[in-house]
Amino acid sequence: MLGLRRICVYPTAWGTICGHMVRNKTSRFYVLTLGCPKNAVDSEGISELLTAAGYRAVAKPNWADFLIVNTCGFLEVAKAESIEALRQLAAAKRPGQKLIAAGCLAERAGAALASEVPGLDGLIGARSWTDIATVVQELIRDGRQGPLIHLPDAGGVPVHAARLSRSEPRRRASAYLKIGDGCSAGCSFCTIPGFKGASRSRPRELILCEAQSLVEGGVREVILIAQDTTAYGRDLGQTDGLPRLIEDILQAAPGLRWLRLMYAYPSPGNQRLIDAMAAHPQVCHYLDMPLQHGHPEALRRMARPHRVDHILRWIEALRLGMPDLALRTTFLVGFPGETEAEFQGLLDFMDAVQFDRVGVFPYSREPGTAAYDMPDQVPEEIKQARYRRVMERQQVISRARNQAQLGRRLEVLVEGAGDGVSIARSYRDAPEIDGFVILPEERAAGEFLPVQVTGATTYDLMASPTV
Numbered sequence: 001m002l003g004l005r006r007i008c009v010y011p012t013a014w015g016t017i018c019g020h021m022v023r024n025k026t027s028r029f030y031v032l033t034l035g036c037p038k039n040a041v042d043s044e045g046i047s048e049l050l051t052a053a054g055y056r057a058v059a060k061p062n063w064a065d066f067l068i069v070n071t072c073g074f075l076e077v078a079k080a081e082s083i084e085a086l087r088q089l090a091a092a093k094r095p096g097q098k099l100i101a102a103g104c105l106a107e108r109a110g111a112a113l114a115s116e117v118p119g120l121d122g123l124i125g126a127r128s129w130t131d132i133a134t135v136v137q138e139l140i141r142d143g144r145q146g147p148l149i150h151l152p153d154a155g156g157v158p159v160h161a162a163r164l165s166r167s168e169p170r171r172r173a174s175a176y177l178k179i180g181d182g183c184s185a186g187c188s189f190c191t192i193p194g195f196k197g198a199s200r201s202r203p204r205e206l207i208l209c210e211a212q213s214l215v216e217g218g219v220r221e222v223i224l225i226a227q228d229t230t231a232y233g234r235d236l237g238q239t240d241g242l243p244r245l246i247e248d249i250l251q252a253a254p255g256l257r258w259l260r261l262m263y264a265y266p267s268p269g270n271q272r273l274i275d276a277m278a279a280h281p282q283v284c285h286y287l288d289m290p291l292q293h294g295h296p297e298a299l300r301r302m303a304r305p306h307r308v309d310h311i312l313r314w315i316e317a318l319r320l321g322m323p324d325l326a327l328r329t330t331f332l333v334g335f336p337g338e339t340e341a342e343f344q345g346l347l348d349f350m351d352a353v354q355f356d357r358v359g360v361f362p363y364s365r366e367p368g369t370a371a372y373d374m375p376d377q378v379p380e381e382i383k384q385a386r387y388r389r390v391m392e393r394q395q396v397i398s399r400a401r402n403q404a405q406l407g408r409r410l411e412v413l414v415e416g417a418g419d420g421v422s423i424a425r426s427y428r429d430a431p432e433i434d435g436f437v438i439l440p441e442e443r444a445a446g447e448f449l450p451v452q453v454t455g456a457t458t459y460d461l462m463a464s465p466t467v
Contacts, residue, residue, distance in 0.1 A: 027140065028056045030064035032089075034082050035072030037225055037262070037432075039103055041178040043070045046102065046132050053133040061089060066098050066136055070129075073105030074191060075364045083116055090119030098122065098139050102129055107151065108195035114147045122148040126196055127181075173413060173446040174431050175219045179207055179245065180226035184234075185265060187292070188303040188370035189332065189363065192227055199231040204245065208252040220446060221258040221413060222249070223430065228265045230273065243276035250280055257448060258413070260430060262288045266305050266314055274321040284427040285322040290330040294349025295342040298335055301374065308349065315353055326428035328357035333390055334383030335363045336374035343386055347393055356401045357434055358394040362387050395458050402435075402456035409452050409466060410437070417442035424451070426461070435459040 033043040071082035082105045100122035107125035183192045184199040233241015277283045299306035362383035412424035422439040455462030
């Protein structure tokens with residue numbers, strides 16, 4: 001589970017577009033992204049497809065002819081934020097402006113979303129956003145009174161209908177690379193399979209082409225994402241799809257400095273993945289593996305892998321293969337039926353594993369999930385109390401894990417600088433969710449440099465550059 005974020009995404013450029021698109025060089029668009037990095041990747045694709053079709057991105061909503069909100073529909077709080085953002089833009093629309101809801105909430109709510117957002121002109125789902133230029137062109141041509149609903153069953157993972165232009169590369173140090181969509185895990189609390197469908201892998205050749213283009217455009221760190229990255233290739237009959245993909249990416253983009261994995265499903269016995277991560281210095285010894293709980297009965301009700309002994313052996317194998325591994329996870333507290341003994345089991349599990357990073361979320365009761373109608377729903381005040389207890393326990397662990405880095409030499413990637421200091425990240429820090437390495441001098445963003453750790457707090461490190 002992920003926290004929400006809001007990002008405006010601007011286009012780079014796409015080369016050849018597959019299929020016919022009507023060009024319009026005067027219409028302008030604005031994209032607002034809500035939700036997780038996977039949504040940010042889709043928003044970038046939306047922007048790039050519209051730019052290639054002749055439309056122009058702008059930085060402010062009031063400059064645009066088309067307002068596109070890439071919504072999040074994972075949790076009720078995310079739905080509420082998406083609906084509020086749509087309503088605010090709808091209320092401020094000038095005559096002739098068009099408002100389009102795209103993404104997860106559009107897919108999950110369908111046409112019912114139009115009744116919640118008066119003034120909505122179009123709706124395009126998470127599995128059909130590659131048709132965005134067609135939807136925009138239809139809105140230009142059509143004087144319809146009601147909103148245009150575009151929710152075809154894609155039947156496969158959305159793939160970019162184009163390839164990155166070599167002449168206008170992406171100018172950033174880190175970039176997300178989506179390798180699949182949907183999820184086949186069937187967790188009882190999760191809405192994703194309901195609106196994104198089963199896990200579907202992007203074609204390998206498109207992933208490799210995009211990785212090459214990213215690196216040629218100056219990207220130093222590529223972050224592989226999907227609902228479940230470890231499921232990559234399984235729908236294609238491959239048992240080792242992700243480790244093979246890692247090796248293919250490194251071969252296709254030899255200039256890549258860091259390759260990072262996010263959202264791995266606990267898969268005890270996947271030694272091939274451990275070997276691939278350990279064998280290549282470009283692969284960050286970092287793994288985000290959302291476990292959701294540490295007590296077998298709570299995990300069983302969640303329809304998650306519930307053999308805690310297997311999970312512990314998997315973690316042991318990961319750390320044996322990569323002794324310096326930074327391990328991140330997320331936990332749900334207050335799941336239906338969670339007893340005090342089960343919650344204590346989660347705390348004991350945290351103590352046993354000593355995760356470097358932990359995200360904690362009170363359980364959110366989501367319509368359409370198996371957990372929604374489960375008995376013994378936990379009161380909100382108990383959820384919040386357990387949330388605080390987990391956070392307090394993890395703060396002690398995180399501080400100790402950071403203090404263990406004192407004196408260590410690391411390579412860091414500078415994110416930005418000002419007021420005489422630089423903010424950087426090591427391999428232990430994923431962008432936007434983990435901590436920073438703070439340097440006592442200003443260095444150029446995008447620069448890699450060796451440092452020695454001189455200080456540690458609960459979430460961040462202090463370090464000095466070394467020669």
